[in-house]
Amino acid sequence: MRKILVLLIMIVGITCGSLSVNAESEFVNESDIPMGMYDSAFIENAYLSQELFYKLYLRYLNVSDSFSDSYAGAYIDESGELVIRLTSFSEEVIDTIDGFSTKSGYVLKEAEFNYKELTETIERVDRRIAALFEKTNQDLLPIDEKLLMAMYPCTAIDEVNNRIVISLYISDNVELSRGIALFEKIIEQSAMFTFESKPEPYGSACATTWRPGRRIFGVNSNTLAVNGGSTGYRVQCNVNGTVKHGFVTCGHGNAVGTSYFNIFENMSGTVNIGTVKKAYYGNNMLADVAFVEPNSNYVVSNAIYYTSSSGNTQQGTVLDGTYTVPAAGNRLYKSGATTYLTSEIIASIYASDYFTQPTGEVYYQYNLIRVDANIVDSGDSGGVAYVLNSSPNSGKVIGIVTAKKSTASFFTHAINISTYLGANPY
Numbered sequence: 001m002r003k004i005l006v007l008l009i010m011i012v013g014i015t016c017g018s019l020s021v022n023a024e025s026e027f028v029n030e031s032d033i034p035m036g037m038y039d040s041a042f043i044e045n046a047y048l049s050q051e052l053f054y055k056l057y058l059r060y061l062n063v064s065d066s067f068s069d070s071y072a073g074a075y076i077d078e079s080g081e082l083v084i085r086l087t088s089f090s091e092e093v094i095d096t097i098d099g100f101s102t103k104s105g106y107v108l109k110e111a112e113f114n115y116k117e118l119t120e121t122i123e124r125v126d127r128r129i130a131a132l133f134e135k136t137n138q139d140l141l142p143i144d145e146k147l148l149m150a151m152y153p154c155t156a157i158d159e160v161n162n163r164i165v166i167s168l169y170i171s172d173n174v175e176l177s178r179g180i181a182l183f184e185k186i187i188e189q190s191a192m193f194t195f196e197s198k199p200e201p202y203g204s205a206c207a208t209t210w211r212p213g214r215r216i217f218g219v220n221s222n223t224l225a226v227n228g229g230s231t232g233y234r235v236q237c238n239v240n241g242t243v244k245h246g247f248v249t250c251g252h253g254n255a256v257g258t259s260y261f262n263i264f265e266n267m268s269g270t271v272n273i274g275t276v277k278k279a280y281y282g283n284n285m286l287a288d289v290a291f292v293e294p295n296s297n298y299v300v301s302n303a304i305y306y307t308s309s310s311g312n313t314q315q316g317t318v319l320d321g322t323y324t325v326p327a328a329g330n331r332l333y334k335s336g337a338t339t340y341l342t343s344e345i346i347a348s349i350y351a352s353d354y355f356t357q358p359t360g361e362v363y364y365q366y367n368l369i370r371v372d373a374n375i376v377d378s379g380d381s382g383g384v385a386y387v388l389n390s391s392p393n394s395g396k397v398i399g400i401v402t403a404k405k406s407t408a409s410f411f412t413h414a415i416n417i418s419t420y421l422g423a424n425p426y
Contacts, residue, residue: 037331037343038392045080046330047390052082053327055100060115067096072111073118075159076329083329085111085162111162113192119350121192122155122164126352126366128187129153130284133354133364147174148182152201156351156370158194159328167198167353202354202362203405204378211305212247212319212384213335216273216292217264218254227253227358230336230383232400233319233414234300237291237423239277246274246293247300248400248423249382251281253358254290263292273298280420283363287416288402290382291423302425304384304395306340316341316393319386321426323397323414325349326387332371332411336383336401342375344409353410355403369399369411376401376409385411397425 053074060071070093072085084106086093097106135141136149151168158165168179180195214231232248254263254276265271274294280287294300307316317333326332326346333343352366369385376383381402386395399411418424 037333042078042080042331043388043392044390046076047388049076049080049082049106050324050327050330050387050396052101052106054324056084056097057325059096059100065096066090066092068116069114072114072162073157073159074327076327077107078329082106082327083109083160085109085159087111087114113162118157118162118164118192121188121190122157122350125155125164125166125188129155129352130364130366132186134283144182145186148179148186151179151182152198152354153179153183153187154198154351154353154364155366156348158348161194163194164190164192165348166193166195168195169199169201170197198407200406202356203403203408203410204356211301211303211313211315212386213337213340214305215337215379216249216382217266218276219262219264228337228379229253229381230338230379230401231305232289232382233384233386233397233425234302234321235291235417235423236426237278237421239291239293244277244291244293245300245426246277246291248289248291248417248421250400250402251279251288251290252381254279254382263294278421278423280417283361283365285365285420286367286413287420288365288412289400289417289421289423291421304335304341304386306335306337309339309341311340317386317388317395318393319384319395319397319425320389323399323418323425324387325413325415326369326398330387332369332385332387332398333395334375334380334383334385334401334409334411336376336380338377338379339375344371344373344375346370347372347408349413351410353403353405353408355410365402365410367413367416368402369413371409371411372407374404374406374409376404378404380404 060068070086070088074084154167156165170176176197212233218227235248236243236245262275263273274292276290277293279290302319303315304317328346332346348370351368351370354362356362383401385399386397388395397414399414402412403410
């Protein structure tokens with residue numbers, strides 16, 4: 001079943017589980033969970049919409065045909081229904097969608113730019129920004145480029161409006177129009193772009209601190225420096241040709257060059273959980289992640305650790321051992337050691353920004369999930385992010401906590417963790 005909403009082009013609408021064995025339980029609906037976090041009607045609709053979205057997304061990635069040429073992104077609306085953007089409505093394209101939509105309805109909406117155009121453009125722009133940012137650190141830029149990079153330009157795909165949003169930090173003595181002119185002169189000019197000002201130049205990686213989300217501490221074996229964070233999710237990971245079982249957490253704070261951290265249950269470093277065996281992390285990289293192999297006396301679970309906003313640890317959502325790419329508009333849930341269980345609607349599945357690291361350096365990171373609310377804090381880094389299946393009892397991994405700003409939170413995609421670290425949930 002589908003609805004078709006065709007608009008004129010000129011007015012396009014706009015941290016791994018407790019280390020316990022028992023992973024089954026009834027969901028605990030705590031009274032301190034914010035209203036709206038578990039809206040039953042939205043959950044049911046969004047679950048079916050998320051399944052359809054991921055099937056279409058994989059189809060778009062893996063097959064080149066009229067559907068992939070017409071596909072322009074998709075998002076979940078406030079009722080939980082999937083809105084699919086298309087540049088053409090040929091019979092072949094509609095038949096492709098209908099072939100995947102046996103259980104869910106959807107809305108079709110006309111778009112100006114297909115997803116290939118959007119992603120190829122944003123990737124090209126991100127590479128150019130990253131290259132300038134490297135030169136900024138080396139003080140090698142001419143004056144106009146210095147002025148632009150002082151605005152910390154960053155990007156995001158806006159699935160709802162079929163555009164790429166360019167955000168610029170505008171100080172008191174600079175007009176947004178000046179920043180737009182510099183961006184179009186130095187980076188690129190495109191009808192795909194919309195511009196906005198952002199309230200702060202950059203955010204911060206959330207490093208301070210075995211069910212997913214539980215607090216951990218990393219201790220550098222060489223320097224004895226301590227960083228706190230959160231457990232991500234249970235994975236199997238290829239380490240030097242051998243499949244290891246454990247969990248993922250953030251890369252920042254837990255991997256410095258080839259010196260990896262031992263992971264402890266307590267800050268004093270007397271209860272050892274395991275060791276970081278592999279990491280993928282750095283400036284201009286598509287994942288911020290480390291793999292931890294636990295000691296033999298720990299068993300990693302898929303049951304989310306923090307099940308309420310006040311830190312209740314009764315068992316709640318249990319992860320199903322798979323990951324997905326979330327649709328914009330779906331509700332993201334996060335379990336972490338500082339802010340516990342929080343939730344917000346996904347604003348973009350391809351966003352970038354600048355973040356200070358535990359070392360004090362500023363990194364440019366892109367292809368992140370973004371929600372437009374501050375739902376994480378220091379110590380949540382590495383904590384698991386997930387979407388719900390058909391009920392609050394079951395969830396599917398979408399990534400881990402990466403960084404925060406005063407008005408937004410950012411997450412590394414699970415699909416990028418799979419691609420670049422070789423770690424997959426089970």
